[in-house]
Amino acid sequence: MRSMTPIPGDPWPHDMIITVDDRPHALLELLWVREAHGLVPVDDALPPLLVDRPAEAERPVGAQTRDHWAEVWPRIWDKAVAHAATEPDRTLFDRALDPTMGPDERETLLGQLVGPTARDEFGDDVFDDAAYREWERRGSDAHLATNRTTLADSPEHGDVATLADAWRRGLGKVVTLPCRGVYVRQIGPRALLVTDAVRNDAATYRTALESFRRSSSQRPSTA
Template sequence: MRSSAPMPGNPWPHDMSITVDDSPHILMELLWLREAYELQPEGDDLPPLLVDTPVAVPDPAVRAATRDEWGATWPRIWHAALAHAGRDQDPRLFDELRTTADGSPERAELLHRIVGPSWRDEFGDTAFDHGSFATWSQKGAEAHLAAMPARLEDQPERRDLPALIPAWRAGLTKIVTIPCAGEFTHRVGENALLTTSATRENSDSYRRALGTFA
């Protein structure tokens, strides 16, 4: 949301631009994988468990030693993917992408810069071949669409504008949400906040989250 000039009666600052990413694909893959394969990652500021627990992948699919390796690696990939998700996307990358040839190294490099680090970079696509991932993703997408506010004024950023403006003035430009349980907020770099969907949906918790940035 942004306008080129002040609009009388509109409380939204005309030069304030906030991006909300409420379906970060790479982060969703990592959250699903953590629970579907029953990994036990350890580290600081890891997100809570998903609200909608995915169906576990059958034990024989992945050996215990592999699960241990995945669990140990998961926090590093999570933090790298989260850092990328928190950055404001450079629109020039998409312009450059259109000038590259299909299958070229230049296109692959640009795509990686756009998508960012992921689980697939190190372990390939095999972990996501199980039907549990497709089923969980589709169910989550439908629930997300059903929960979207019908009116502009009901959007959390409009609803909690008095708390959003000071956070924006302090440098906030992007909000990333994940479908995990409970109230959770984590600052990402100099410009972004990670919250759970539950945190953003509730005015009290969302204002607390925004207050951590201001």
């Protein structure tokens, strides 16, 4: 989101760039694993349950594996969230197109682009599950159905003044989760993690933007 040149009467600063990731794939996969496999990870910074609760995994794991997954889930979540807070390195995309690159180097490069994922810890097979495919389909359909056709319709244009203030304090990215209720967490020095419910409610989104600070030490707020 950016205006290339100043537009008279437009409150959006022409040099303000805000990235919105409203379908963070790596985070969605982790949320599905947590709920479809009945994990109960312990950490007061974790997000609420999903709005669209998935069915129980059709390929369940044993109790011992499930307990281990629940123990390591917060660590993997934090790493994936930290990566979601960053902006992609465009030079990595360019390098990935190099036809002379060897397979090992390409795999390392792709890992840097994608960042930590659920598959690193739980394996690819965990997503070879009809329950995951159905939940993923519903999520994609819902995302397309609610996708705004113009930038002017976006929540960011609903209160440009508050957004611009947050941008001047360092905000550059907003990541959203399809989880229940109000959840706001600053992730890194330039990003904010919120639920869709927060972003879609003007007053709550304004409060979330006002909460953004240059320090990344804030814990999430929930309601």
